[in-house]
Amino acid sequence: xxxxxxxxxxxxxxxxxxxxxxxxxVEGASPQLREVMRTLAPLTGNAYVxxxxxxxGVGKSTxxxxxxxxxxxxxxxxGVLAVxxxxxxxxxxLLGDRVRMSEHASDxxxxxxxxxxxxxxxxxxxxxxxxxxxxxxxxxxxxxxxxVGVGQSEVEIASQADTSVxxxxxxxxxxxxxxxxxxxxxxxxxxxxxxxxxxADATARELNHMLSLGESRGPGDWRxxxxxxxxARAEGVxxxxxxxxxxxxxxxxxxxxxxxxRARAAREVETIAVTALRERIGDLHGDRRLSALAERIVAGxxxxxxxxxxxxxxxxxG
Amino acid sequence: xxxxxxxxxxxxxxxxxxxxxxxxxVEGASPQLREVMRTLAPLTGNAYVxxxxxxxGVGKSTxxxxxxxxxxxxxxxxGVLAVxxxxxxxxxxLLGDRVRMSEHASDxxxxxxxxxxxxxxxxxxxxxxxxxxxxxxxxxxxxxxxxVGVGQSEVEIASQADTSVxxxxxxxxxxxxxxxxxxxxxxxxxxxxxxxxxxADATARELNHMLSLGESRGPGDWRxxxxxxxxARAEGVxxxxxxxxxxxxxxxxxxxxxxxxRARAAREVETIAVTALRERIGDLHGDRRLSALAERIVAGxxxxxxxxxxxxxxxxxG
Numbered sequence: 001x002x003x004x005x006x007x008x009x010x011x012x013x014x015x016x017x018x019x020x021x022x023x024x025x026v027e028g029a030s031p032q033l034r035e036v037m038r039t040l041a042p043l044t045g046n047a048y049v050x051x052x053x054x055x056x057g058v059g060k061s062t063x064x065x066x067x068x069x070x071x072x073x074x075x076x077x078x079g080v081l082a083v084x085x086x087x088x089x090x091x092x093x094l095l096g097d098r099v100r101m102s103e104h105a106s107d108x109x110x111x112x113x114x115x116x117x118x119x120x121x122x123x124x125x126x127x128x129x130x131x132x133x134x135x136x137x138x139x140x141x142x143x144x145x146x147x148v149g150v151g152q153s154e155v156e157i158a159s160q161a162d163t164s165v166x167x168x169x170x171x172x173x174x175x176x177x178x179x180x181x182x183x184x185x186x187x188x189x190x191x192x193x194x195x196x197x198x199x200a201d202a203t204a205r206e207l208n209h210m211l212s213l214g215e216s217r218g219p220g221d222w223r224x225x226x227x228x229x230x231x232a233r234a235e236g237v238x239x240x241x242x243x244x245x246x247x248x249x250x251x252x253x254x255x256x257x258x259x260x261x262r263a264r265a266a267r268e269v270e271t272i273a274v275t276a277l278r279e280r281i282g283d284l285h286g287d288r289r290l291s292a293l294a295e296r297i298v299a300g301x302x303x304x305x306x307x308x309x310x311x312x313x314x315x316x317x318g
Numbered sequence: 319x320x321x322x323x324x325x326x327x328x329x330x331x332x333x334x335x336x337x338x339x340x341x342x343x344v345e346g347a348s349p350q351l352r353e354v355m356r357t358l359a360p361l362t363g364n365a366y367v368x369x370x371x372x373x374x375g376v377g378k379s380t381x382x383x384x385x386x387x388x389x390x391x392x393x394x395x396x397g398v399l400a401v402x403x404x405x406x407x408x409x410x411x412l413l414g415d416r417v418r419m420s421e422h423a424s425d426x427x428x429x430x431x432x433x434x435x436x437x438x439x440x441x442x443x444x445x446x447x448x449x450x451x452x453x454x455x456x457x458x459x460x461x462x463x464x465x466v467g468v469g470q471s472e473v474e475i476a477s478q479a480d481t482s483v484x485x486x487x488x489x490x491x492x493x494x495x496x497x498x499x500x501x502x503x504x505x506x507x508x509x510x511x512x513x514x515x516x517x518a519d520a521t522a523r524e525l526n527h528m529l530s531l532g533e534s535r536g537p538g539d540w541r542x543x544x545x546x547x548x549x550a551r552a553e554g555v556x557x558x559x560x561x562x563x564x565x566x567x568x569x570x571x572x573x574x575x576x577x578x579x580r581a582r583a584a585r586e587v588e589t590i591a592v593t594a595l596r597e598r599i600g601d602l603h604g605d606r607r608l609s610a611l612a613e614r615i616v617a618g619x620x621x622x623x624x625x626x627x628x629x630x631x632x633x634x635x636g
Binding site: 145300 | 358360362400579581586595613622
């Protein structure tokens with residue numbers, strides 16, 4: 001057993017191994033999970049969580065890396081969570097195939113973690129918030145959560161971020177089509193990357209048109225900006241950071257930030273509660289309590305509803 | 319509000335309207351559901367529950383009707399529950415298209431009820447056991463639960479019966495193929511109906527062969543018999559009743575009947591408990607308790623696990 005509070009202290013000093021260890025403890029159902037979460041609680045709530053999503057090929061890793069560089073210039077500590085809903089592999093190792101990301105590998109102000117969610121109990125909704133809590137408590141000022149846009153999971157990720165960035169690229173054909181499916185509802189900031197390519201202006205125009213179609217905004221509501229970037233050359237990245245800061249300021253002004261975080265926390269609690277109850281009910285197969293209740297029902301001493309009441313009451317006593 | 323105990327009294331006197339009313343009360347989530355179940359509890363446990371399943375066309379209704387006639391000759395009160403997992407219609411009315419069944423319509427010793435489970439909260443697992451309890455408490459000696467064999471639901475029905483009868487017919491091609499899929503594991507008694515048709519002997523032989531393939535029975539274990547019938551002419555039906563009585567005697571001798579009933583009661587309790595918990599969690603969206611917990615998490619005063627504990631504890635207090 002490791003001393004959780006000394007691990008947390010080390011994580012806050014910026015030691016990547018301590019951060020990695022803590023994430024591993026909260027990712028699995030380790031016996032120390034609850035102790036870690038309890039220790040982290042008072043240390044959280046400082047990080048600004050930005051979700052980045054988009055189809056493969058839009059340049060998500062490159063954009064994430066460019067954002068890391070931009071935030072590092074401001075002296076901020078940055079955490080990156082690269083979520084791959086289709087990969088069964090998880091771990092604290094650097095993503096070998098992400099060359100752009102590896103330039104930050106030796107920077108003690110940056111912590112990068114890839115996270116797989118396939119086969120994960122409760123999926124993304126379960127795994128990501130816990131890792132975000134660790135990075136938050138470890139002192140990250142900004143946490144970038146990057147995920148491959150695959151339907152449901154991008155919406156889930158968006159629901160876990162303070163601000164959601166949706167990335168597009170010109171000439172991807174189905175880019176905007178995919179956008180129609182749901183991306184238009186989740187973006188707080190839109191980025192058209194690879195803006196040096198043909199069709200970038202057309203993509204931005206089309207996106208702008210679609211955003212105004214869906215509009216029912218009142219004065220003072222947030223109007224998602226569209227920023228054009230060439231992330232590989234860091235062009236337009238400062239404008240993205242600026243758009244993010246504007247969104248953050250807008251949210252703080254109107255209490256939206258707290259509102260979003262409360263909704264996120266509520267979903268987190270719900271997920272944990274549902275998972276816990278399911279596990280407990282699963283454990284009851286062959287359990288003495290359930291057998292005893294069934295015996296009394298067969299004997300006519302008890303009806304199934306009162307038995308269920310007793311069972312439910314028993315569940316909460318663990 | 320109706321007086322539940324007088325309804326139960328009337329049901330036990332054999333009044334079909336009282337039985338119908340009680341089933342309606344337990345089918346839906348009526349406010350009196352719990353009172354009804356509590357009143358019924360000490361009156362149950364006497365009925366012998368026989369499940370009948372098989373693909374469409376094997377003659378299930380005809381066989382059920384013939385069994386009703388056979389049991390009525392013995393002076394027994396019979397309940398019939400015709401479960402249609404695909405129909406959205408439910409009710410106490412006679413099945414108009416089941417001519418064979420309607421011959422029992424005027425017999426006060428027979429109660430027939432059709433039951434739809436599509437769209438039913440908790441499906442078959444929820445609805446059927448409650449109706450079985452009513453028929454049991456109403457004084458039925460035998461309850462025949464007839465269901466269309468459609469995958470999962472036939473296995474569910476089998477799990478709710480004391481004895482499961484699987485019906486087959488010759489020349490149905492996929493009859494035995496379907497049998498391979500799972501029917502071989504649930505039958506306590508097999509009936510090859512329409513035995514006057516070509517291929518009846520071949521079907522029985524093939525079935526016999528398949529049953530011996532899957533065999534790992536010890537001495538004294540139950541070997542499912544295969545009975546050939548022509549239900550439309552009541553041929554072989556007495557042999558089916560005989561096989562049922564033998565199975566029942568075998569179960570009673572070895573304590574299997576009590577064991578099965580306890581397992582059934584345990585599943586029933588579990589289904590009710592899970593449904594109740596899900597409903598309560600569903601109700602919590604926008605609930606003050608959950609919002610209050612989320613607020614404390616965002617303030618860093620509480621971690622999501624302890625919040626989930628509190629939420630779960632709150633659920634049991636209704």
